Amino acid sequence: MTFGRGLRPLSIASAVLITGAFALVFFYAPNDADQGFVQKIFYLHVPLAIVALCGFVAGGIYGILYLRSNDRAHDLRSYVAIHISLIFAVGALITGSIWARASWGHWWVWDEPTLVSFLIVFLLYACYQPLRFSIEDPERQARYASVFAIVAGVFVPLNFMAVRLAESLAHPRVLSTTGGAMPGDMRMTFLVSLVGMACLYVTLWKYELAAKSASIQLRSLRRRLAGDEGLAPLQRSAAPQQL
Amino acid sequence: MRTTVAALIRKDLQLERRSFESVPAMLMFSVTVFVLFHFGLDRNALAGDLAAGVLWVTLLLAAVLGMNRLFVAEREQGGFDAFLLAPVDRTAMFVAKAAVLFGFLVAVELVAVPAFVLLLLEPGIGQALPELLAVLLLADAGIAVVGTLVGALGVQTRARDLIIPLIALPLLVPVVIGAAQATAPLLEAGGADALEVRWLGVLALYDAVFGLLAYAVFDYLLEE
Numbered sequence: 455m456t457f458g459r460g461l462r463p464l465s466i467a468s469a470v471l472i473t474g475a476f477a478l479v480f481f482y483a484p485n486d487a488d489q490g491f492v493q494k495i496f497y498l499h500v501p502l503a504i505v506a507l508c509g510f511v512a513g514g515i516y517g518i519l520y521l522r523s524n525d526r527a528h529d530l531r532s533y534v535a536i537h538i539s540l541i542f543a544v545g546a547l548i549t550g551s552i553w554a555r556a557s558w559g560h561w562w563v564w565d566e567p568t569l570v571s572f573l574i575v576f577l578l579y580a581c582y583q584p585l586r587f588s589i590e591d592p593e594r595q596a597r598y599a600s601v602f603a604i605v606a607g608v609f610v611p612l613n614f615m616a617v618r619l620a621e622s623l624a625h626p627r628v629l630s631t632t633g634g635a636m637p638g639d640m641r642m643t644f645l646v647s648l649v650g651m652a653c654l655y656v657t658l659w660k661y662e663l664a665a666k667s668a669s670i671q672l673r674s675l676r677r678r679l680a681g682d683e684g685l686a687p688l689q690r691s692a693a694p695q696q697l
Numbered sequence: 698m699r700t701t702v703a704a705l706i707r708k709d710l711q712l713e714r715r716s717f718e719s720v721p722a723m724l725m726f727s728v729t730v731f732v733l734f735h736f737g738l739d740r741n742a743l744a745g746d747l748a749a750g751v752l753w754v755t756l757l758l759a760a761v762l763g764m765n766r767l768f769v770a771e772r773e774q775g776g777f778d779a780f781l782l783a784p785v786d787r788t789a790m791f792v793a794k795a796a797v798l799f800g801f802l803v804a805v806e807l808v809a810v811p812a813f814v815l816l817l818l819e820p821g822i823g824q825a826l827p828e829l830l831a832v833l834l835l836a837d838a839g840i841a842v843v844g845t846l847v848g849a850l851g852v853q854t855r856a857r858d859l860i861i862p863l864i865a866l867p868l869l870v871p872v873v874i875g876a877a878q879a880t881a882p883l884l885e886a887g888g889a890d891a892l893e894v895r896w897l898g899v900l901a902l903y904d905a906v907f908g909l910l911a912y913a914v915f916d917y918l919l920e921e
Contacts, residue, residue, distance in 0.1 A: 620874045
């Protein structure tokens with residue numbers, strides 16, 4: 455199984471896109487009329503959040519593929535997708551908090567539905583690795599983790615809808631996250647940031663996949679050379695350890 | 698399928714009748730939490746959204762107790778193995794367990810809701826009763842479906858008592874939102890306001906989506 459194919463062009467593309475996006479953010483996009491310079495964290499925060507959510511859903515799709523095919527590579531893909539999405543989600547929560555503090559004066563605002571639903575989704579996915587860790591049998595671990603990934607993947611849009619319904623009547627949205635109300639140069643910057651962030655996510659995902667599968671293959675080669683006695687026993691882990 | 702489901706439900710109800718493991722515990726827990734809320738909030742009577750919030754958070758936490766126990770007997774006494782050996786549709790297990798959890802919740806609420814009215818609720822509840830019943834049933838269905846799924850997911854893990862609430866509570870946030878928002882106007886101090894139908898819609902949508910989803914993935918939790 456080769457996960458490392460195409461890593462070099464992907465890495466170069468994400469380096470160029472992320473650098474380009476930051477250049478656009480600082481030198482091209484205008485300062486927001488209401489919020490001033492602080493609003494530029496938007497170009498980091500929103501792509502982080504969108505990419506993290508898409509990654510969660512992708513984890514669910516790979517979960518479906520695993521259950522259908524019983525191919526461990528899909529479980530590995532699902533695991534790594536959710537793992538990296540969790541890291542992106544922490545970034546999104548922190549930048550969101552900073553933005554909220556700067557523009558509304560509070561570190562946390564409960565009446566911003568996107569922020570609240572994001573926290574709920576984050577809390578749910580934070581249980582993904584404990585769940586995997588507490589199941590010892592690798593086959594069952596993969597199967598249960600896939601079921602969790604599918605259920606949670608469906609939960610993401612449903613939860614956003616419910617939270618938004620609960621709050622939206624009181625507070626009109628200042629800036630629609632889809633970019634519908636943005637002037638052209640802001641939208642351009644935002645789209646470049648979004649594509650750059652997505653590219654970075656895919657690159658990191660592939661790197662992690664390549665690293666994980668390399669160490670799994672290394673272990674099986676060692677076993678072939680030295681036999682089972684020559685190997686340290688597998689540590690219990692949340693990550694898939696077999697392909 | 699229907700006879701299998703009926704047999705499984707009968708078995709679980711008989712177990713509950715003989716051991717009294719779930720319903721009395723859930724009930725005692727709910728009443729205790731009402732008392733805790735009385736002291737924690739330092740209020741003698743609640744109304745409106747505060748009352749709805751206290752009621753739903755309590756019922757949800759009590760439901761988690763039921764989820765924790767739902768599959769324990771199957772696992773420890775070999776019920777899963779016996780079920781897998783039998784030539785029956787595996788989905789029957791999901792349907793039966795969800796029905797049993799739903800029944801437990803209804804049984805708990807039959808006592809816990811009147812206890813709540815008696816202990817904490819400021820306005821009377823008589824005129825809003827049909828609406829309240831609709832909200833309770835829809836929310837119970839959602840809790841039962843998700844609770845069965847998460848209970849089956851968590852019972853095979855080593856840290857069952859931790860994993861089940863940690864996964865179930867975030868998954869049930871939409872139910873709390875829908876149920877609490879729907880219940881709040883019914884419990885207003887000055888008499889019940891009209892129920893907002895869209896919250897019933899949210900609950901029904903949640904039930905339908907997670908019902909279908911659980912129906913689709915539950916088989917994978919039983920495989921050996």
